[in-house]
Structure formats: structure tokens, C-alpha cells
Amino acid sequence: MERQGILAVVSGFSGAGKGTLMKELLARYDNYALSVSATTRKPREGEVDGREYFFVSKERFQQMIEEGSLVEYAQYVNHYYGTPRDYVMQKMAQGKDVILEIEIQGALKVKKRFPDALLLFITPPSAKELCRRLVGRGTETIEVINARLHRAAEEAAGMEAYDYLLINDEIDRCVEEMHRLIQLQHRRTVFHLDFLNQMREELKTLDARSAIEEA
Amino acid sequence: MERQGILAVVSGFSGAGKGTLMKELLARYDNYALSVSATTRKPREGEVDGREYFFVSKERFQQMIEEGSLVEYAQYVNHYYGTPRDYVMQKMAQGKDVILEIEIQGALKVKKRFPDALLLFITPPSAKELCRRLVGRGTETIEVINARLHRAAEEAAGMEAYDYLLINDEIDRCVEEMHRLIQLQHRRTVFHLDFLNQMREELKTLDARSAIEEA
Numbered sequence: 001m002e003r004q005g006i007l008a009v010v011s012g013f014s015g016a017g018k019g020t021l022m023k024e025l026l027a028r029y030d031n032y033a034l035s036v037s038a039t040t041r042k043p044r045e046g047e048v049d050g051r052e053y054f055f056v057s058k059e060r061f062q063q064m065i066e067e068g069s070l071v072e073y074a075q076y077v078n079h080y081y082g083t084p085r086d087y088v089m090q091k092m093a094q095g096k097d098v099i100l101e102i103e104i105q106g107a108l109k110v111k112k113r114f115p116d117a118l119l120l121f122i123t124p125p126s127a128k129e130l131c132r133r134l135v136g137r138g139t140e141t142i143e144v145i146n147a148r149l150h151r152a153a154e155e156a157a158g159m160e161a162y163d164y165l166l167i168n169d170e171i172d173r174c175v176e177e178m179h180r181l182i183q184l185q186h187r188r189t190v191f192h193l194d195f196l197n198q199m200r201e202e203l204k205t206l207d208a209r210s211a212i213e214e215a
Numbered sequence: 216m217e218r219q220g221i222l223a224v225v226s227g228f229s230g231a232g233k234g235t236l237m238k239e240l241l242a243r244y245d246n247y248a249l250s251v252s253a254t255t256r257k258p259r260e261g262e263v264d265g266r267e268y269f270f271v272s273k274e275r276f277q278q279m280i281e282e283g284s285l286v287e288y289a290q291y292v293n294h295y296y297g298t299p300r301d302y303v304m305q306k307m308a309q310g311k312d313v314i315l316e317i318e319i320q321g322a323l324k325v326k327k328r329f330p331d332a333l334l335l336f337i338t339p340p341s342a343k344e345l346c347r348r349l350v351g352r353g354t355e356t357i358e359v360i361n362a363r364l365h366r367a368a369e370e371a372a373g374m375e376a377y378d379y380l381l382i383n384d385e386i387d388r389c390v391e392e393m394h395r396l397i398q399l400q401h402r403r404t405v406f407h408l409d410f411l412n413q414m415r416e417e418l419k420t421l422d423a424r425s426a427i428e429e430a
Contacts, residue, residue: 126417127417128426135423145423146421146422146423149418149421152418156415156418159404165402165410165411184392188379189379189380190375202341202342203365203367204365204368206342206361208350208360208361
């Protein structure tokens with residue numbers, strides 16, 4: 001069977017440890033490609049075009065929207081961010097399993113355009129644990145953390161549309177589970193319809209006599 | 216998270232090695248229960264009621280159909296065979312992952328009543344290999360085998376509705392894959408809606424200050 005890549009969309013609460021999970025997954029296995037987003041924001045020190053982001057002008061981004069060449073896009077703080085369709089398709093055609101790390105609203109748009117995409121939601125084991133992790137970072141004030149927690153509750157709307165819920169209680173176990181889950185998607189019937197049809201055709205015309213003679 | 220069992224329906228071409236796979240899966244892991252069918256045929260030597268089958272009268276079987284207490288049923292050569300709903304539900308409630316080994320038409324009925332059931336189809340790597348296995352058994356004439364192959368092609372109608380296609384090229388690998396696939400179904404979002412709702416409620420009311428005070 002030929003092997004085309006899987007598209008996996010990963011979302012989760014901020015503080016769920018998505019970043020670490022992704023880094024670990026890509027470090028352990030070489031069959032993954034992380035999708036690179038297009039953005040209208042300026043590159044920061046050390047960022048390379050085509051690695052962290054594809055840096056484009058507002059005009060170019062607008063054009064990409066009109067051409068339909070973005071799978072999804074969103075605006076944050078005056079800047080646009082979007083997922084270029086071509087990049088994703090190319091990597092999948094190369095047999096890479098492409099991972100898209102985006103928010104729920106974007107994920108639901110991706111699912112509409114790629115119904116066979118696998119949607120994974122990463123959650124910490126509990127709300128308290130999420131709170132502890134955010135506090136533990138020590139980078140934000142109590143007020144900011146509280147606002148973040150409450151926003152997380154709102155953002156969670158749509159979570160039910162995700163295929164699987166992975167609980168990140170232990171990085172190592174969670175990475176392996178994510179890896180297995182994505183790899184097993186290659187077994188989905190929908191990816192093997194050619195094989196099935198060929199098998200059916202062969203069964204219709206096969207003669208056991210010839211099998212014996214061959215043996 | 217509480218753990219209720221998964222319902223997995225396994226079908227496949229005769230000669231695909233389903234029987235061996237099931238036996239091996241149950242021998243390796245103790246979290247599975249094979250569904251026991253009800254039948255109107257008489258027990259054979261050595262068969263025990265409630266182990267190989269639940270042996271019932273035609274009247275009782277008819278009553279079970281009318282009560283809706285069979286998930287699916289079918290008639291072969293004057294005898295009825297069906298899957299008792301109660302047995303399946305009990306085992307799942309006990310946390311067992313229940314495996315139903317039935318044909319495609321029955322599987323599709325199960326999927327209607329249990330939309331969260333996992334449908335697995337087992338196939339040999341090719342039509343020729345299936346042919347070789349049937350011939351290799353040496354128990355049937357060429358004519359019977361040919362009829363079986365052609366019937367397999369017809370029976371394959373509906374295969375597309377299965378969630379996953381497992382290729383039984385090597386028993387050991389295939390058993391492990393089946394096991395992982397069923398176990399990962401426990402991560403399906405649909406089984407964790409209570410957890411998600413609780414998490415959302417907690418996030419709404421959580422105060423990071425208390426998390427710091429606790430620490």
C-alpha cells in the first residue's frame with residue numbers, strides 16, 4: 001500500500017504542555033512535519049522565513065485568502081496568521097504526517113476542508129493542575145492567570161468535535177500515545193479504498209486451481 | 216476518569232485468520248470479553264451453554280427479537296444466531312472491552328445501535344494470499360473454495376463503513392495493532408464529556424491565588 005501522510009491537528013489549553021510534546025515527538029520520530037504558518041507580523045531576532053513562519057505582507061496575505069490558499073486563518077493583535085494549504089499538501093504527498101498546532105476555531109475549519117484530519121486535544125489532568133502550571137511559570141500576574149483560566153473555559157467550546165482527548169500527566173507516556181494514535185490512523189479504511197476495490201476485483205476472477213498449480 | 220468498556224466489532228474474510236487473532240488477543244490480555252451469541256441450534260459435543268453459545272429455543276429467540284434484546288441477528292441454514300444486548304452491556308459496565316466477531320451486515324446493525332462501537336475489518340495482504348490459505352487448509356474442494364472467494368467479493372460490500380482495516384500478514388504484529396487500536400479508543404472525546412464539562416466548570420471559578428496559598 002502506498003503511504004500518504006496523515007494530517008493531525010493538535011490543540012489544547014495553554015499550559016497543557018503542547019509545545020514540549022511537539023518538540024519531543026519531532027525529536028523522537030522523523031516521519032513528522034510541523035506545519036509552518038504564514039504571518040503578517042515582522043520576523044523577530046533569529047527567526048528564519050520558512051522555518052518559524054512564512055513572513056508575508058498584508059497584501060500578499062489578503063491575496064492568499066482570496067485565492068483560497070489558506071486552510072484557515074485568524075487575526076491576533078493586528079496581525080494575521082494562517083495555514084498555507086500548499087505546504088501541508090506537499091508534506092503529506094511526501095509521506096510526512098503533518099502536525100498543525102492551532103486553536104479550536106481554526107481546527108474546526110481544517111476539519112471542514114480535510115474531513116479525514118485527526119483532531120487531538122491535549123489537556124492537563126485537571127483544572128487545578130493547569131492552574132498550578134501557569135502559576136509555576138512565574139511569568140504572569142495572578143490577574144493575567146485568572147483571566148487566562150476563564151478564557152480557557154470559554155475557548156473549550158467546540159472541544160467535543162475533537163476525535164481524541166489526550167491527558168498530559170506524564171510527557172513520555174503522552175508523546176508515545178500521540179505517536180501511536182497518529183500512526184494507527186494510517187489504518188483507517190478511508191485511506192485504503194483502492195486496495196479494497198482491487199481486492200474485490202481479484203476475488204471475483206480468482207481461480208483456486210491456478211493457486212495450486214503455482215504452488 | 217472512570218473506565219467503561221469499548222465495544223469492538225471484528226469482521227473479515229474467511230481465511231483472514233480472525234479466529235487465531237481473537238484467541239491470541241484474549242490469551243495475551245485480560246481486559247477483553249468475547250461476546251457470546253444466542254443460537255437456536257443444538258449444542259454439539261463439548262459445547263457449554265453460556266460459553267460457546269447461549270442455547271435457546273426458537274420460541275425464546277423469537278421473543279428476544281420482539282423484546283429488542285438482540286443487538287443483531289441472522290439466520291443460517293435454518294438456525295438463528297444473535298447477539299444478546301444484556302451480555303454485551305454487562306461486560307462493558309464491568310470495564311471489559313467487548314469483542315463481537317460477526318459479519319458485515321450484522322456489524323452495520325450494531326453500529327446503528329452503538330454509534331461509538333469500533334468497527335475493524337481483517338484482511339489478508341492480497342486476494343492471492345487468501346486463496347493460498349484456503350487451499351492450504353486442504354479441507355475443501357476447488358469448487359467450494361472458488362465459490363467462497365466469489366462470495367467474499369460480494370460480502371465485501373459495506374466494508375467501507377468499517378473504521379479501520381487491519382492487514383493480517385503477521386499474526387503477532389496484527390494482534391498488537393488490534394490491541395493498541397482498541398485501547399486507544401478509550402481516549403475518544405465522546406467517552407470523556409463528563410470530564411470535559413467538569414473541567415470547564417472548574418476553570419470558570421478557579422482563582423490562581425488559592426493555588427499559590429495551597430503551595
